[in-house]
Amino acid sequence: MRVYQVPTHTRLWLVITIIACSLPQLVRGPAWQAGLLGLVLLIRALGDRQRMRMPGRWLRGLMMVSVVALTWFSFGRIYGPEAGVALLVSLFSLKYLEVVRQRDAYVVIVLGYFVCATALLFDRGPGLFAYVLLCMMLLTTCLVGINHSDTGARSWGHLRRGAVMSLQAIPVMLVLFVLVPRVAPLWNMRIDSGQARTGMSDSMAPGEISELSRSSELAFRVSFDGPAPPGAERYWRGLTLSHFDGRTWQQAMPRGMDRKDYLYQAGDKEPDWYRALMTAERGEGYRYQVIMEPTQRQWLFAMKVPVLEQGDAGLARDMRLVANDPVADSIGYTVTSYPDLVRAVPLSEEERSLMLSLPDRDVGRRARGLAQQWRLDADNPGQVVNQALRYFRQQPFYYTLRPPPLPVDPIDEFLFVSRRGFCEHYASSFTFMMRAAGIPARVVVGYQGGEPNALGSHLLIRQYDAHAWSEVWLDGQGWVRVDPTAAVAPDRIEDGLRAALSGSEYDLESLAALQSFANSGLMGRLRQWGDYVDFQWQNWVLGYNSQSQMQLLRQMLGSASPLRIALALLAGITLLLGLYMLVLLRQDRGYRQNPMEREFWRLHQRVSRLQGQPLDAGVTPGQLAERISERWPRASQAASQWALQYQQALYNPSVTTDRVRLRHLRRLRNRLYKLLD
Amino acid sequence: MQALTKALGEVAKVVLGKEDQLKLALTCLMANGHLLIEDLPGMGKTTLAHALARVFQLEYRRVQFTSDMLPADILGVSVFDPNSQDFTLREGPVFTQLLLADEINRATPKTQGALLEAMEERQVTLDGVTRPLPKPFFVVATQNPSDQAGTFVLPESQLDRFLMRISLGYPAPEVELALLAGGDLREQARQLKPVISSEGLVKLSAMVDKVRASHELLDYVQRLLEATRTDDRFVAGLSPRAGLGLLKAARAWALISGRDYVVPEDIQAVWAAVAEHRLSARQGGSVSAMTQSLLQSVAVVRR
Numbered sequence: 001m002r003v004y005q006v007p008t009h010t011r012l013w014l015v016i017t018i019i020a021c022s023l024p025q026l027v028r029g030p031a032w033q034a035g036l037l038g039l040v041l042l043i044r045a046l047g048d049r050q051r052m053r054m055p056g057r058w059l060r061g062l063m064m065v066s067v068v069a070l071t072w073f074s075f076g077r078i079y080g081p082e083a084g085v086a087l088l089v090s091l092f093s094l095k096y097l098e099v100v101r102q103r104d105a106y107v108v109i110v111l112g113y114f115v116c117a118t119a120l121l122f123d124r125g126p127g128l129f130a131y132v133l134l135c136m137m138l139l140t141t142c143l144v145g146i147n148h149s150d151t152g153a154r155s156w157g158h159l160r161r162g163a164v165m166s167l168q169a170i171p172v173m174l175v176l177f178v179l180v181p182r183v184a185p186l187w188n189m190r191i192d193s194g195q196a197r198t199g200m201s202d203s204m205a206p207g208e209i210s211e212l213s214r215s216s217e218l219a220f221r222v223s224f225d226g227p228a229p230p231g232a233e234r235y236w237r238g239l240t241l242s243h244f245d246g247r248t249w250q251q252a253m254p255r256g257m258d259r260k261d262y263l264y265q266a267g268d269k270e271p272d273w274y275r276a277l278m279t280a281e282r283g284e285g286y287r288y289q290v291i292m293e294p295t296q297r298q299w300l301f302a303m304k305v306p307v308l309e310q311g312d313a314g315l316a317r318d319m320r321l322v323a324n325d326p327v328a329d330s331i332g333y334t335v336t337s338y339p340d341l342v343r344a345v346p347l348s349e350e351e352r353s354l355m356l357s358l359p360d361r362d363v364g365r366r367a368r369g370l371a372q373q374w375r376l377d378a379d380n381p382g383q384v385v386n387q388a389l390r391y392f393r394q395q396p397f398y399y400t401l402r403p404p405p406l407p408v409d410p411i412d413e414f415l416f417v418s419r420r421g422f423c424e425h426y427a428s429s430f431t432f433m434m435r436a437a438g439i440p441a442r443v444v445v446g447y448q449g450g451e452p453n454a455l456g457s458h459l460l461i462r463q464y465d466a467h468a469w470s471e472v473w474l475d476g477q478g479w480v481r482v483d484p485t486a487a488v489a490p491d492r493i494e495d496g497l498r499a500a501l502s503g504s505e506y507d508l509e510s511l512a513a514l515q516s517f518a519n520s521g522l523m524g525r526l527r528q529w530g531d532y533v534d535f536q537w538q539n540w541v542l543g544y545n546s547q548s549q550m551q552l553l554r555q556m557l558g559s560a561s562p563l564r565i566a567l568a569l570l571a572g573i574t575l576l577l578g579l580y581m582l583v584l585l586r587q588d589r590g591y592r593q594n595p596m597e598r599e600f601w602r603l604h605q606r607v608s609r610l611q612g613q614p615l616d617a618g619v620t621p622g623q624l625a626e627r628i629s630e631r632w633p634r635a636s637q638a639a640s641q642w643a644l645q646y647q648q649a650l651y652n653p654s655v656t657t658d659r660v661r662l663r664h665l666r667r668l669r670n671r672l673y674k675l676l677d
Numbered sequence: 678m679q680a681l682t683k684a685l686g687e688v689a690k691v692v693l694g695k696e697d698q699l700k701l702a703l704t705c706l707m708a709n710g711h712l713l714i715e716d717l718p719g720m721g722k723t724t725l726a727h728a729l730a731r732v733f734q735l736e737y738r739r740v741q742f743t744s745d746m747l748p749a750d751i752l753g754v755s756v757f758d759p760n761s762q763d764f765t766l767r768e769g770p771v772f773t774q775l776l777l778a779d780e781i782n783r784a785t786p787k788t789q790g791a792l793l794e795a796m797e798e799r800q801v802t803l804d805g806v807t808r809p810l811p812k813p814f815f816v817v818a819t820q821n822p823s824d825q826a827g828t829f830v831l832p833e834s835q836l837d838r839f840l841m842r843i844s845l846g847y848p849a850p851e852v853e854l855a856l857l858a859g860g861d862l863r864e865q866a867r868q869l870k871p872v873i874s875s876e877g878l879v880k881l882s883a884m885v886d887k888v889r890a891s892h893e894l895l896d897y898v899q900r901l902l903e904a905t906r907t908d909d910r911f912v913a914g915l916s917p918r919a920g921l922g923l924l925k926a927a928r929a930w931a932l933i934s935g936r937d938y939v940v941p942e943d944i945q946a947v948w949a950a951v952a953e954h955r956l957s958a959r960q961g962g963s964v965s966a967m968t969q970s971l972l973q974s975v976a977v978v979r980r
Contacts, residue, residue, distance in 0.1 A: 597893075600978040617976040620941040650978070652938045653889045 004101045005048065009155045010145025014108070015041060017138040018096055021112045024119035024128065025089040030074040033086065036067065037093040044096055055097060063094060085118045105146050112139045124330075126537040137166040168580065175572040179553075179565060182546035202297070204241055204445055204468060205248040210401050210422040215463035219447055220292040220301055221535050223458035229286055229303075231449050232493050235469065235481060236301040236461060238446035240318040242354055244435075246363035247410055249428060249443045254350035263322055265314035273317055273346055277305070280344030285336040291538045293330050298323045301446055301461075303337040304481070305345070310334040310547065318442075319345060319479070332543040342478045347440065355440035355473065364411030364432055371436035381439045381474055385482055388433055392426065392487040395419065399489035423492070426484035427468040440473035444481070448493065455532045596650055596657055599665055600624075603642075603672070610676055621646045628676070635675035642668045681881070681933050684872040688728045691866045692721050694852035698843050700933060701950050702729060702817075707929040709882045710840025710922065711796050711816040713781075713954065718821060720845045726777040726817040727866040733878050734871040735774040736811065742784040744827060748791035755804050766803060771795050774811050774875060778818040782828040789831065792816070793838050813879055833957065840922050841947070842954035881932070888928040890939040897941055897977055898924055901948070904975045905956060910967050912957045923951045941977045948972055 006014055019037065026034045046052035055063070067090045068078060075083035092108070092115045099105050116135035119128060141162030148158070201208065220236075228234070243252035253262055264274045287309070290301060300313055300321040311333025313321045319342070321335070347355075358368075374387045398420040406413040411432050414425050427443050434441035448467035450459035469483040486493045553560040557568055600621060607624065608614045611631055615624070625643035629636030645665055648655045655661075681703070688699050702725060705712045714722045723739070730737035740751060753769035770776065771792070778792060795801050796816050800809045818839070820831070836842070848856060856862070873881070890898075898920060906914025915923075927943040934943070949968055958964050 597978050597980065601980050604978075616973040617980070618945075618971075618973045620945065620977045622940070622942055647940055650893050651891045651940045653891045654938070 004099065004105070006099065006105055006146060007148060009148070010142060010158060011048065013138065013145055013155060013158060014096075014105070014142050015044075017112060017135070017142050018093065018108070020135050020138055021116040022089045022093060024116075024122075024131070025085060028122065029082075029086045029089070030070075032070055032074075033090055033093075036090055040093045040096055044099075054100075060094070060097060063097075064091070067091065067094065081121055085121065088118065089115055102146065105142075109139050109142050109146075112142075124542055126533055126541075129537075129541075133166070137163050140165050171576050172573060175569070175576065177544075178549075179569045179572060181560075181562075181565060182549055202239060203248050203250045204424055204428070204443060209424045209445070209466050209468055210403070212466040213401060213422070213464045217463045218293050219461045219463055219465065220290055221458050221460055221538070222288050222290050222450065223535075223539070225287040225289075228288075228452075228459065232486075233303075234449055234459075235303060235444075235467075235483075236447040236450075237304060237320050237444050238299050238301050239444070240320065240471070241443040241445065243357070244359055244428075244432065246359040249431075252354060254348065254354045256350050257348075261317070263314050263316045265324065268314075271317075274315065276346065277315075277341060277344050280341060282307075282338045283340030285338040287334070287336045289332060289334045289539065291330060291332045291535065291543065292327060295327045298326050300327075300333060302335045304339060304479075305341040306335045306337050307341075308333065308335055310551075312547070317345070317351075330538055330542060332539065332545075342480075343476075345478055347473050347478075352440050352473070355442055356435050356438065358432070358435050363409055364415075364429075364436070365409075366412045367415050367429065367433050368436040370415075371433040374433075375437040381437075381472070384437045384439060385434070385472060385474075385480075388430060389482070389484060389487045392430070392484050397421070397426075397488045399485065399492060423485040424468045426488060427470050430482065430484040431470045434470065434472050442471055444469055444471055448483075453528055453531055453535070455528060457532065458535050460531065595662055596665075599662070599669065600646065600650075603669055606673065606676070621650070628672070632676055635672060638668070638672045638675055642672055680873050680877070684732045685933075687732045687869050687872055688725070691728045691862045691869065692725050692845070693856055693862075694849050695721075695845055698845055699725070700930075701841060701843050701947065704926055704929040704933060704947060705841045705950075706733070706813075706815055706878065707882050707885055707932065708840060708922075708925045709813065709885075710926065711818070711838060713836070713839040713842040714817065714819045715822050715842055715844045715954075716819065716846070720847070721862070722817075722819045722845065723777060723779070724862050724866050725845070726775065727863065728869055729817070730775045731866060731869040732872050733775075734874050735813070735815070735878075736875075737775045737777070738770045738773040739777040739779060740770050741779045742781050742788070744783055744785060744829075746784050746788045748788050751788065751792055752795065752801050753803060764804070766806070766808075768808075769801075771801060772808075772810060774813055775815045775817065778816055780821060781818040782820040782831055784829065786829050789829065789835065793835050796838050813875060813882070833955065836954045837916065837918065839954065840926060841950040843950050882929075885925065885929045885932055888931050888937055888939060890924065890928070893978070894939050894941065894944070895924075896979060897975075898927075898944060900979070901944070901971060901975050904971050905952070908967075908971070910959055910962065912959050915952060915955055919951065919955050923947065926951050945972050 018041075022033075022037055026037065043052065043055065047054040068087065071078050071083055071087045071090065075086065077083050078087055092111050095104070095108050095111060099108060113136060116132050116139070119132060139162075141158045144161045144165070145155070145158040222236075239251060241249035241251055243250045253259070260268060261271050264271055270278075285307075286303065292300065300311075300323055302321050305319045306315070306321050308315065308321060311331070312325075313323045313333060316322050321333070323331070358364075370391075371384075371388075374384050378384045378387060396419055399422070400420050401422060403414075403421045403425060404418045406418065410425075411429050414421055415429050424445075431441045431443050445466070445468045447461045447465040448469070449465050450461040451465075452459050467485070469481060469485065471479045471481050474480050483493060550560050553565060553568075557564045604615055604619065604624060607628060611627075615627065619627070621643045625636075625639040628639040632639075642665070645661075645668060649657050649661050649665060685696070685699055685703060688703075689696060692699055702712055706729065714725070716722055726739075727737065729735070749769065751769045751771050753772065754767050755764040756767050757763075758765050781789060781792070784792075795810065799812075799814055800807055802808075821828075822844075847853075859865075901923075902915050902917075902920045905911055908914075923944065924939075926947040927939050930943045930947050931937070931939045936943075949965065953965055953968050956964050956968060958967060
């Protein structure tokens with residue numbers, strides 16, 4: 001059998017394309033995959049030059065079996081997203097060995113379209129998207145190439161055509177992107193990105209948040225519709241912790257309350273507190289969009305008191321948003337926060353007793369005594385709160401990322417001995433003392449502050465913005481936020497962690513990590529731009545989910561019925577094809593007259609009109625000049641000059657016909673016009 | 678180029694008042710093509726051929742074609758030499774640089790065919806031995822258009838071998854007067870001064886191939902050819918070979934006119950001489966007028 005050879009002008013493109021399509025997996029996957037691709041390309045190159053026989057059926061079978069074995073060895077299985085994609089990419093490279101017919105080359109290329117798209121399973125950023133588009137362009141280039149029967153074809157010509165075709169496909173892609181209804185995936189692919197992400201956990205033990213502060217990873221991004229509240233007001237609540245076991249604060253539900261009472265989800269029966277909240281006077285609010293990085297947790301971040309405008313989440317009684325599913329992918333939601341609405345939230349008896357509960361006597365004995373003393377001295381709970389804050393401010397407390405361990409009693413040891421701590425220590429001991437003084441209190445964890453993007457569109461909240469603070473219940477005011485850290489280290493709240501720690505014992509390594517994120521210099525600007533693009537991408541492309549799609553479609557089409565969507569799709573694509581066709585028709589009216597040729601016919605027509613008798617089509621430029629000279633003797637010199645120049649331009653190959661010459665000819669012609677009539 | 682002008686001037690001394698035809702004949706020679714002169718007797722066909730041979734220092738022979746002629750009379754014959762006990766080739770008149778084939782249509786097709794084959798191949802095969810003809814090798818053939826009795830008309834395929842066909846026609850009155858006043862022109866032709874050597878002529882025809890033609894010009898030529906094919910007044914259109922010949926003749930014309938590139942005027946100048954004898958009318962009508970009309974209707978510059 002004659003072995004099909006990929007045409008030489010396309011072979012290099014095919015190799016580049018195969019490498020490009022596999023590259024994301026080669027970077028991500030085990031090293032042997034790159035080795036395999038290298039081996040395949042080498043064998044193929046030698047085979048194409050007749051230096052080596054192509055491997056036979058048995059050898060290829062052996063290679064395939066070993067690829068499956070290696071994949072199993074590397075991943076422990078051969079199915080699932082990671083192992084499956086790895087196997088697919090390996091088999092894709094092996095397929096290149098098997099190209100013995102033109103049909104096989106088609107298979108490789110069509111498979112390539114699929115292989116390069118699998119990279120998007122693991123990352124959906126704008127960069128990788130652009131890369132996949134590039135791969136598709138290369139694949140199209142190869143398709144163009146192998147369909148060329150002309151052996152002398154130019155390789156760059158293929159790229160040009162491939163690029164043009166891909167670019168022409170982009171508007172169609174946009175129409176499909178906007179209009180084709182998003183269906184829920186048929187299978188749920190849970191792809192863990194390898195290492196566990198840093199982020200809030202659902203409890204708070206000493207040292208956990210300070211650990212988080214060392215990470216500069218992005219937690220979420222916020223863009224405000226109106227003005228943003230000042231930095232000191234930006235408390236992004238994530239969780240409220242109300243059970244304390246002496247060491248760890250945890251989430252808890254008041255006794256006797258079930259989940260349905262505690263958490264309102266759309267479609268449920270509305271609990272009393274929710275109805276009260278919705279009917280209450282709202283006051284001023286801040287409207288903003290949040291785009292959150294995946295956390296694998298259900299809670300969402302928002303300021304107090306959030307009313308969800310768009311997104312899938314329910315509202316919990318402690319005034320926080322809870323997603324219906326763990327956040328496995330970056331998601332977006334729109335919220336309006338009404339700070340005044342906090343007064344409308346009631347406190348039930350069961351809740352009050354939970355918010356006052358303390359662990360057994362052993363923990364915080366001195367703290368309890370101090371708190372009860374304050375309560376006795378004070379007229380109302382507000383004074384107790386102020387007394388406690390005054391205590392933190394006046395005693396020598398330090399704000400540090402490296403607090404000493406508190407092995408025995410994390411409350412008393414901290415309050416009376418070490419007095420060095422991070423926000424969780426302050427929040428924990430403050431809440432403890434408030435409860436001891438008989439004031440319902442709880443710990444809130446979340447993020448505080450956020451750094452604005454230099455391009456001004458949004459706030460970035462990073463892991464090092466993680467924070468813990470307290471809320472106390474004051475009759476008549478509802479849940480009031482108290483941040484004891486602010487009493488100790490006001491800089492932390494006003495200017496963020498970096499300001500609070502600079503110059504202190506904050507270790508150099510972490511400091512460097514933070515500094516590298518400072519918005520100075522070219523790198524800083526580039527990073528800001530990158531972040532800006534990423535944000536817009538998340539917002540407009542990844543954020544375009546089925547919900548926002550339905551909303552848009554309803555706005556555009558009146559209602560989002562399947563018939564209307566289908567008609568809109570048809571209309572959109574027909575419109576695009578019509579546009580392309582118009583362009584093609586304009587271009588392809590047989591032969592495209594070049595400007596030089598138009599020059600001639602302009603003069604030809606003018607002379608025909610002026611002499612009142614049409615000239616022959618077969619008049620040469622020289623003859624045209626003669627005709628002019630006969631009829632308008634005074635124009636004879638200008639006419640012969642024009643004819644000479646024109647003849648040179650059109651027929652003398654050593655005279656370059658450029659724009660300068662064209663302009664010159666046009667001038668000559670215009671001068672000639674003046675001499676006619 | 679000056680030599681060419683001078684050569685033209687020399688020939689014009691004996692062929693009076695026919696500058697255009699002389700220029701065409703010269704063009705044909707430069708383009709390495711054979712020339713067919715169609716004219717009544719006594720118009721100066723022989724004088725023209727003679728003068729060309731003289732001016733270019735070409736070896737010249739003349740063959741008067743008759744109906745009883747055999748190919749051997751032109752190509753040559755092997756003769757047994759009793760002294761050497763071997764056959765030796767006696768070369769025919771075709772072994773020359775310029776052959777005047779007078780009244781070619783009087784010969785039988787067999788003889789015509791032998792000559793035309795030699796013209797095309799520029800070599801002669803006799804008794805299995807192939808012998809090249811001298812370089813350059815030109816045939817100037819004549820035929821009488823009106824006296825068709827007892828002639829064998831050249832078929833179109835044979836006519837295609839001639840690059841050009843021209844006719845001299847009657848001289849203008851004042852030219853004829855000068856002619857009558859002068860002496861024997863045939864004798865004067867013998868006295869003409871040689872201007873260019875035959876090697877020089879070979880060099881000149883090599884230069885013809887270097888004359889350049891722009892894309893726009895080739896486009897014009899192509900459209901002219903196309904027009905002969907789509908025009909249903911003609912039995913058949915011009916062949917690609919005719920197109921190449923047209924271009925080559927135009928190149929030579931451009932060179933004689935002192936240009937190193939072809940302009941549409943060059944094409945138009947050689948058009949009739951190159952195209953007319955290759956075309957035939959479907960039903961009556963003058964091929965000449967029809968061929969000429971194409972020059973008017975086909976746009977020189979594409980619109």
